[in-house]
Amino acid sequence: MPTSVYETIPMKTGVKPRRDEIRQSIKDAALKKHPETGEPLRRVIAAGAGILTSASSSPASHCHTSSCGCAR
Numbered sequence: 645m646p647t648s649v650y651e652t653i654p655m656k657t658g659v660k661p662r663r664d665e666i667r668q669s670i671k672d673a674a675l676k677k678h679p680e681t682g683e684p685l686r687r688v689i690a691a692g693a694g695i696l697t698s699a700s701s702s703p704a705s706h707c708h709t710s711s712c713g714c715a716r
Contacts, residue, residue: 646670653684663688 648668651661664685666675674687 648674649688649690650675650678650685651688652678653686655684 645667646669647665649663650666651663654661664678666679668675675685677683678685
């Protein structure tokens with residue numbers, strides 16, 4: 645089952661939001677409250693893992709500048 649990232653919505657000024665990963669079906673509607681604490685939540689859109697394919701076996705061969713950090 646996929647994991648969704650949620651962030652608490654602080655009700656007081658100065659309180660930092662807390663992020664939690666909650667397992668739920670992708671078909672489920674976004675949660676409005678934390679299932680354990682009842683705190684208000686909002687879903688955070690997070691980048692997933694990507695798959696890169698290329699004819700070359702070396703990722704560094706695709707580097708065009710030295711600033712990308714690929715150690716070319």
